[in-house]
Amino acid sequence: MLVIRRRAGEAVLIGDGIEVRVLEAAGGRVTLGITAPREVLILREEIRLAAEENAAAARAVTPERLRSILERWRGGAGSSSSVSKIFRPLR
Amino acid sequence: MPVLKTKNFGPIEYEAEDVIEFPRGLPAFEEERRFLLVEGPAERPVVFLQSVEREELAFICLPVRAVVPDYRLAASPEDLEEVGWKGEAEAGSESGLLCLAIVTVREGEAPTANLMAPVVINPETRRGVQAIQTETPYSHRHPLGVGGEEGGCW
Numbered sequence: 001m002l003v004i005r006r007r008a009g010e011a012v013l014i015g016d017g018i019e020v021r022v023l024e025a026a027g028g029r030v031t032l033g034i035t036a037p038r039e040v041l042i043l044r045e046e047i048r049l050a051a052e053e054n055a056a057a058a059r060a061v062t063p064e065r066l067r068s069i070l071e072r073w074r075g076g077a078g079s080s081s082s083v084s085k086i087f088r089p090l091r
Numbered sequence: 092m093p094v095l096k097t098k099n100f101g102p103i104e105y106e107a108e109d110v111i112e113f114p115r116g117l118p119a120f121e122e123e124r125r126f127l128l129v130e131g132p133a134e135r136p137v138v139f140l141q142s143v144e145r146e147e148l149a150f151i152c153l154p155v156r157a158v159v160p161d162y163r164l165a166a167s168p169e170d171l172e173e174v175g176w177k178g179e180a181e182a183g184s185e186s187g188l189l190c191l192a193i194v195t196v197r198e199g200e201a202p203t204a205n206l207m208a209p210v211v212i213n214p215e216t217r218r219g220v221q222a223i224q225t226e227t228p229y230s231h232r233h234p235l236g237v238g239g240e241e242g243g244c245w
Contacts, residue, residue, distance in 0.1 A: 046223045049231045050208040051118035053195055054150070054221075057205070060196035061099055061118070061139075061149045 095127065098147040100139070103129055110143055111212055113219045114173060118208075126219070128212075137193065140210065150210075152191035156192060158204050158233060164190055166211055166222035175216035184233060193221075194235065207231040 004012055011021035017037050024031040055085055095103045105127055116123050125143040136157040140149035155162040176188060189212040192204035206229035212219040 044223070044225055046207060046225055046231070050221060050223050052206065053117040053205045053208070053231050054117050054193060057150050057193045057195040058148055058198065060194075061151060089205055 092166045095143060096146050097141055099149050111217050111219045117221045151194040153204055154195055155190045155192050155206060155209050158192055165227045169219045170222040173220045174211060174213035174218040176213050202235045203232040204235055206233045207230045
């Protein structure tokens, strides 16, 4: 990873046409101003973290795992029959 | 009454008004816009967010306050507008917004709950959004204690 120190008001340039400028740095927070071509997607990292967690969470749900998870969490109370039969829409 | 075939829970009967619309889908699942919340009495407080369009897609969820009793929601005004919410941003029954943390289970690890980006549902409008919070102290991988470390909610 390239590490560059910048002060408020200074910038770095990335490739052709992307500028990241430090507008303010105070109290453990940094405010960035980003100039980039319209086609460049800029996201906060939290979106990617959420997407990765969602993908991992969706993989976790299989009938077998669900059963073992529920049994473990509920001390054996979540029997397999309840998984297949008792579910219903929540109002 | 329509019946939804699901891979994990078998067929589920539901009514059209049970469907919750996610106008933007969920991150990594942007095409999935319609979900049902399903619960089983034996699994409370766990609820499942089941896709109406993909029978194999479901998420294990927990109300955020079953994980952290004094959880504070810090959803953006845009996200609250998305679900048609005009009141205060507050997680809990008194506010009327339903806030759920998606649970992830990884092989050999304690389950975690995504408290950074809760699923926020307005029961009045039946619209939902996954609120990506940027001003929040909560982790996207909040470990869930087995056996009630979090105030005995398990």
